Amino acid sequence: MSNKRIVIVGAGHAGGRVAQRLAQLCPQAGITLIGRETVAPYERPPLSKEYLLGLSSVEQFAVWQDASPALIDYRMGIEVTGIDRRRKKVTVSDGAEIGYDTLVLASGRRSRRLAVAGDHLAGVHYLRTINDADELAASLSGATSIAIVGGGLIGLEVAAAVRSRGIGASVIEAGKTLLGRVAAAPVSEALTRRHIDEGVNIRTGRTLNRIDSKDGHSVNGITLSDGEKIACDRTLIAIGSEPESAIAIDIQKDAQGVVLVDNQLRSSDPNIFAVGDVASHWSSIYEQNIAVESWQNAEQQANLVCRVIAGEKTTYELAPVSWSDQYDLTMNMVGMPNIGSVSVVRQSSPDEIIHFEFDSAMRLLYACALGKRGKHARAAQVAQRLIERRKPLDASLVADPAIDLRKML
Numbered sequence: 001m002s003n004k005r006i007v008i009v010g011a012g013h014a015g016g017r018v019a020q021r022l023a024q025l026c027p028q029a030g031i032t033l034i035g036r037e038t039v040a041p042y043e044r045p046p047l048s049k050e051y052l053l054g055l056s057s058v059e060q061f062a063v064w065q066d067a068s069p070a071l072i073d074y075r076m077g078i079e080v081t082g083i084d085r086r087r088k089k090v091t092v093s094d095g096a097e098i099g100y101d102t103l104v105l106a107s108g109r110r111s112r113r114l115a116v117a118g119d120h121l122a123g124v125h126y127l128r129t130i131n132d133a134d135e136l137a138a139s140l141s142g143a144t145s146i147a148i149v150g151g152g153l154i155g156l157e158v159a160a161a162v163r164s165r166g167i168g169a170s171v172i173e174a175g176k177t178l179l180g181r182v183a184a185a186p187v188s189e190a191l192t193r194r195h196i197d198e199g200v201n202i203r204t205g206r207t208l209n210r211i212d213s214k215d216g217h218s219v220n221g222i223t224l225s226d227g228e229k230i231a232c233d234r235t236l237i238a239i240g241s242e243p244e245s246a247i248a249i250d251i252q253k254d255a256q257g258v259v260l261v262d263n264q265l266r267s268s269d270p271n272i273f274a275v276g277d278v279a280s281h282w283s284s285i286y287e288q289n290i291a292v293e294s295w296q297n298a299e300q301q302a303n304l305v306c307r308v309i310a311g312e313k314t315t316y317e318l319a320p321v322s323w324s325d326q327y328d329l330t331m332n333m334v335g336m337p338n339i340g341s342v343s344v345v346r347q348s349s350p351d352e353i354i355h356f357e358f359d360s361a362m363r364l365l366y367a368c369a370l371g372k373r374g375k376h377a378r379a380a381q382v383a384q385r386l387i388e389r390r391k392p393l394d395a396s397l398v399a400d401p402a403i404d405l406r407k408m409l
């Protein structure tokens with residue numbers, strides 16, 4: 001494969017890292033990085049945590065901690081509007097066409113929008129980009145109470161952040177429990193208890209019917225599907241995200257539009273790779289394609305794709321890892337949830353808990369830990385290695401908090 005011209009679509013976490021590493025690994029290549037946002041590549045986790053509270057600045061979580069890497073033609077504030085695979089060119093929003101030999105799609109995801117009455121009102125927010133975070137932070141400075149629609153990771157992180165500022169928070173979740181997609185009952189219950197103790201109003205099994213306003217201009221409450229009205233002056237819609245993959249026409253995708261790639265992160269077009277949130281990679285651990293939305297996945301896939309493009313014969317074999325900080329707690333998630341047939345809980349106190357999921361041969365598939373910050377970081381690393389090794393484990397040993405998980409490696 002010729003790597004004379006490498007074009008990267010999307011200058012977020014994964015795209016920024018791909019550009020930086022490629023400049024080191026393939027200094028002879030022409031590298032073009034095209035990003036819609038008007039900020040140099042940055043990492044997103046602080047947006048729902050310390051950055052939202054004004055406790056960090058974008059420089060601290062920039063992907064390029066030193067000066068912009070040399071050798072990169074970085075087109076900031078430019079959108080890729082089409083890919084012509086036959087002519088191997090991308091078209092961009094300023095009308096230019098840019099040719100490529102190799103294309104890396106790192107276009108991530110966007111917030112899923114909710115169309116309800118009142119969705120246009122001042123005080124209705126989404127959270128995906130640093131602009132969204134700046135708008136939400138400015139809006140919160142005059143707020144008394146926010147209704148958060150969606151009890152997933154981002155919604156709950158924002159609930160925890162606003163409570164630390166004394167702002168009221170309600171969380172509306174359509175599912176029966178919070179974090180239904182990632183946390184099994186014991187972890188979800190422990191975290192829900194903590195949010196309730198911190199004063200968060202939680203409503204599960206209900207959806208948002210409309211956003212209300214007295215003056216027709218700004219939010220003054222919401223109405224739920226069962227008719228309940230909740231007073232609030234801000235609303236955050238945090239109901240998940242959708243892949244930014246519309247430009248990848250005639251490339252294989254899953255039913256949600258996530259780009260399918262093999263274990264070298266190559267799509268059905270051999271000249272096009274996809275990494276990070278927009279990609280679903282072939283996992284030999286799970287023997288299926290899996291789409292992962294996490295910091296670690298963006299970082300590791302960016303590194304791997306550069307080595308593949310540079311000619312190394314390597315494959316992506318890591319189990320997914322992610323985390324979420326809420327109050328003084330961290331949730332560590334490793335592997336793929338909701339596919340196991342056996343569950344084991346390891347619990348040393350009401351809010352120090354690890355939930356494990358195994359297949360019928362007692363091979364670990366998923367672990368979700370909740371505890372004080374840093375408490376389970378080591379256990380999460382060990383769980384990742386246990387998942388990758390696919391070795392059957394003894395449930396009674398896994399359940400015993402007195403036994404060091406490392407002994408099972």
Ligand SMILES: Cc1cc2nc3c(=O)[nH]c(=O)nc-3n(C[C@H](O)[C@H](O)[C@H](O)COP(=O)(O)OP(=O)(O)OC[C@H]3O[C@@H](n4cnc5c(N)ncnc54)[C@H](O)[C@@H]3O)c2cc1C
Nearest residue numbers: 010012013014036044045080107108276277293294295322
């Ligand atoms: C608020 C928030 C908090 C998070 N917290 C955590 C956490 O605590 N732990 C964790 O593990 N993960 C967390 N994540 C997830 C993690 O940040 C993402 O998985 C990661 O950012 C994915 O990186 P990416 O490069 O694939 O996508 P992104 O970082 O989204 O970058 C994609 C970029 O591509 C650009 N783009 C899209 N389409 C085009 C186009 N056509 N032309 C040009 N540019 C385009 C977008 O504007 C964007 O800048 C969080 C995410 C969010 C939003």
